[in-house]
């Protein structure tokens with residue numbers, strides 16, 4: 052199915068509102084046509100009656116056409132106003148629907164997509180592309196359909212007075228509304244594609260630059276990046292100029308065709324008048340009506356151009372959303388049950404596109420309540436264990452069971468309810484400490500938050516801040532030190548109190564004293580049935596766990612148990 056057909060599919064629940072918007076748009080445009088058409092007749096008929104002497108003047112009925120003029124004038128304003136209300140509301144709803152639909156499909160793929168793509172790209176897809184898809188109704192479909200209906204009606208109305216005038220008008224309308232915008236769309240397609248690509252790339256560059264501003268400065272790469280962005284901007288400007296030139300040319304041609312058609316209609320009507328088949332008052336009426344009929348074509352060049360952009364945007368979003376998730380959702384999801392023991396048997400996990408196994412012939416059993424340190428050299432497969440447990444990536448070999456059920460029957464959301472992680476690159480959210488704790492546990496009371504901060508050894512810092520729990524921590528927690536950020540993440544885990552906790556280098560960035568206090572407090576406060584898996588390079592932290600498992604070459608080796 053084509054991308055546009057799929058957008059139309061997403062519009063289904065809004066079809067009645069959209070149809071009402073179209074009806075109002077047609078009503079407003081036809082009212083405009085009717086107003087000029089009738090005004091032309093009224094003025095000319097009044098003039099003819101005025102010249103025709105007293106009898107003609109008395110016989111002329113001004114009242115009925117004047118009512119018609121007022122009716123069309125009022126209807127034009129009212130219908131346009133209502134049309135704006137209905138169509139803009141429908142557009143916002145459509146954008147919301149497209150976003151919700153694509154988010155549902157993109158979210159499960161996020162870890163795998165982010166391993167291949169820049170987060171800026173992903174953000175751009177999600178914000179700008181879905182926005183453009185939402186504009187499809189308002190700025191493409193609505194003007195094209197409305198123009199088509201209005202053109203047919205205006206040709207029919209003109210045809211009721213003079214067939215030849217209607218033919219001239221129809222030719223002009225087809226040239227102006229169909230041929231010219233189509234030609235413009237084809238001529239500017241390449242430039243529009245290029246603008247879209249450069250926009251994408253520039254957005255991703257900018258996001259990357261803002262995220263890694265410090266690193267770019269340290270590496271002395273800031274200027275090169277700025278130059279790259281400036282180059283993209285210059286390219287976009289050049290292409291925009293090209294598009295503007297084409298659009299300007301098309302608009303001028305449209306004006307010429309509009310005027311020529313109106314004159315053509317007048318000339319043909321004049322011939323009919325000469326042959327006595329048309330009254331004099333009809334001449335300005337048909338000429339003005341002919342001119343008004345072209346009004347509905349004004350938005351068409353922009354609509355055709357946007358159509359190309361919508362096609363590209365929708366193609367990208369659908370391609371991304373259609374990528375099969377690297378962990379297929381289970382047909383009948385099951386929930387693990389206590390005791391939440393883990394058993395991995397002969398596991399083989401290879402990342403998508405990787406040529407080597409991250410885990411191979413890996414066996415590991417962890418009973419609920421055990422405290423296990425996972426140690427090993429960099430790249431051995433420690434974080435892969437976390438990815439596997441959270442169902443971010445699927446394993447291709449072996450069997451894995453958690454809480455009595457096969458891991459393949461459990462989806463990521465269910466696993467996240469049973470396991471909390473404090474990872475090396477844990478993300479904190481923009482806003483206050485209270486907000487970050489609230490995201491981890493929406494029902495947490497203020498008292499529980501302070502308790503969690505105490506366990507995480509962060510309460511002294513928060514208490515010293517004038518705003519306490521409402522202290523703002525900045526984007527990604529930039530206003531906290533590495534150690535403070537880690538402790539806030541630990542406070543989140545304390546609030547969630549899940550049966551399993553994975554600590555990925557929990558004390559990195561902390562001094563020896565804080566590290567000792569933090570680990571002691573954590574072990575003390577987490578319920579004894581909580582399993583702790585602690586990934587660490589720190590022998591002192593590993594020594595606090597009851598058991599040490601060493602990962603090497605993608606396999607787990609028992610390296611010692613506390614007596």
Ligand SMILES: Nc1ncnc2c1ncn2[C@@H]1O[C@H](COP(=O)(O)OP(=O)(O)OP(=O)(O)O)[C@@H](O)[C@H]1O
Pocket residue numbers: 166402403405408409427428429430431432433434435436
């Ligand atoms: N998303 C990914 N795509 C492809 N390969 C990956 C991906 N993530 C990790 N790998 C590879 O899998 C192997 C195991 O990586 P993993 O991140 O589990 O190591 P680690 O033991 O956690 O290392 P570190 O201690 O440095 O964090 C490595 O060879 C790594 O290059």
